[in-house]
Amino acid sequence: MDAKRIIPVLELSGGQVLAGRGPRHPAEWAGRLALEGADGIIFREIPGRGQPGRWTRAEWIRDVAGSLFLSFALEASFGRLRDLEEALEAGADRVILDAGAASSPILAAAFARFGRQRLAVAVDAFLAPSPLEAPSSWRVALPGPSPERDALAWMAELEQAGAGEILLSAAPESEAAGLFQDSARLGLSIVCRSGGDPALAADALLHGADAVAFPAGPRTSQHWKSLLADRGLPLRY
Amino acid sequence: MITLIQSGAAGPHTLAGALGRMGFEYRVARTPEEAAPEGLVVLTGPGLFEPACAALKAAGWWRELPQLAADGRPVLGLDLGLHILAEGSEEDPRGSGLGLIPGIVRRLGPGVKMPHWGWSPVRQVSTHPLLPEVRGGWLFFAHCHALEPTSETLSIAVHGRPFAVMEARGRAVGVQARLEKSGNYGLALLDRILVALGEVPQSGFEADCN
Numbered sequence: 254m255d256a257k258r259i260i261p262v263l264e265l266s267g268g269q270v271l272a273g274r275g276p277r278h279p280a281e282w283a284g285r286l287a288l289e290g291a292d293g294i295i296f297r298e299i300p301g302r303g304q305p306g307r308w309t310r311a312e313w314i315r316d317v318a319g320s321l322f323l324s325f326a327l328e329a330s331f332g333r334l335r336d337l338e339e340a341l342e343a344g345a346d347r348v349i350l351d352a353g354a355a356s357s358p359i360l361a362a363a364f365a366r367f368g369r370q371r372l373a374v375a376v377d378a379f380l381a382p383s384p385l386e387a388p389s390s391w392r393v394a395l396p397g398p399s400p401e402r403d404a405l406a407w408m409a410e411l412e413q414a415g416a417g418e419i420l421l422s423a424a425p426e427s428e429a430a431g432l433f434q435d436s437a438r439l440g441l442s443i444v445c446r447s448g449g450d451p452a453l454a455a456d457a458l459l460h461g462a463d464a465v466a467f468p469a470g471p472r473t474s475q476h477w478k479s480l481l482a483d484r485g486l487p488l489r490y
Numbered sequence: 491m492i493t494l495i496q497s498g499a500a501g502p503h504t505l506a507g508a509l510g511r512m513g514f515e516y517r518v519a520r521t522p523e524e525a526a527p528e529g530l531v532v533l534t535g536p537g538l539f540e541p542a543c544a545a546l547k548a549a550g551w552w553r554e555l556p557q558l559a560a561d562g563r564p565v566l567g568l569d570l571g572l573h574i575l576a577e578g579s580e581e582d583p584r585g586s587g588l589g590l591i592p593g594i595v596r597r598l599g600p601g602v603k604m605p606h607w608g609w610s611p612v613r614q615v616s617t618h619p620l621l622p623e624v625r626g627g628w629l630f631f632a633h634c635h636a637l638e639p640t641s642e643t644l645s646i647a648v649h650g651r652p653f654a655v656m657e658a659r660g661r662a663v664g665v666q667a668r669l670e671k672s673g674n675y676g677l678a679l680l681d682r683i684l685v686a687l688g689e690v691p692q693s694g695f696e697a698d699c700n
Binding site for chain 2: 254255256258287292315318319320321322323324341342343344346367368369370371417418440441442463464489
């Protein structure tokens with residue numbers, strides 16, 4: 254059985270790490286996270302913060318690729334196929350598309366060029382109350398004029414379009430075990446985007462999620478693993 | 491000196507970084523003319539089978555690699571590189587591989603999540619006089635296809651079904667795992683494979699490979 258992957262998420266802007274203390278260069282931070290027991294790293298670009306242009310996207314990705322001996326992904330707003338190509342060619346193992354890119358022709362074009370191994374999509378699901386006596390349902394909001402969609406139907410559509418993994422956040426997390434259980438049947442890897450509570454993340458992992466992505470900083474990966482090991486989850490040490 | 495084949499736009503950044511960290515001399519070569527005059531030739535992924543083969547043909551590697559192997563040069567295929575060294579792949583049923591390692595690469599599954607993207611325990615199933623054994627380690631995989639194990643397969647992992655992790659025929663060696671993405675354990679294994687294939691690091695590298 255594969256190990257459940259423990260993945261810190263590092264927020265960046267202008268190529269610089271946004272975390273309060275520590276080095277600003279993503280490669281230096283990544284090295285630290287690897288030593289702390291990470292099974293992979295997600296870099297999440299937050300537009301419009303930090304000093305712009307300190308390192309270009311291609312520069313810092315090349316630096317990370319040359320010095321980090323773990324897989325890593327870039328989560329960003331990819332407005333053009335070329336942006337995504339640049340990230341993968343610079344050495345990112347995966348790109349994580351937002352709902353805008355995933356609902357545009359970019360996903361299908363990237364699938365044809367790179368295959369599903371290198372493509373993931375972020376899905377932010379929320380529990381919507383249903384009228385009358387019907388049970389609540391998990392929904393997603395997509396950009397543009399599209400109405401809200403059923404979260405599971407949207408994820409199945411993404412799988413068909415070429416996504417190799419879903420980075421799934423659920424609000425509220427405390428009620429999401431069933432969502433992760435249903436998502437696990439879709440046939441692609443599901444990463445639980447955690448708000449930072451290991452107990453809730455453990456529920457998602459026990460219900461079929463393959464990995465947990467959590468904010469880098471407050472707890473190390475080893476700390477996460479020690480907490481999750483108590484729930485009997487298979488982990489890599 | 492190690493020759494790292496670069497086919498397509500993406501460079502083998504992490505593998506190059508790993509070789510540098512381990513103290514091996516290497517050269518990135520887009521064409522056979524750029525290859526080092528001697529030493530190991532490494533073909534690596536990630537990528538898709540058909541376009542990767544097409545790029546190798548366009549650059550002249552497709553004719554050169556079997557000739558280099560016939561001349562006794564060691565060849566190492568990592569991830570997609572192993573698929574290309576094999577006879578063919580279900581990923582492109584009309585195409586063929588280089589045939590340096592026997593077998594057809596087949597799709598994993600059915601009934602498992604695809605792609606197989608994660609850390610799997612690896613088990614040694616037979617030994618090789620030179621190559622290192624895999625003992626109880628976790629290695630990282632990122633693939634949808636793999637060779638099926640045979641009696642000559644050196645190590646296996648399981649994703650729905652057992653698949654070959656390390657194969658060797660003569661001086662052609664293939665590894666399905668992304669060793670350069672498998673942390674210190676992967677680097678230590680890679681280091682020992684490179685030494686077994688005749689490369690000598692210029693500086694020492696110490697990592698736990700047990």
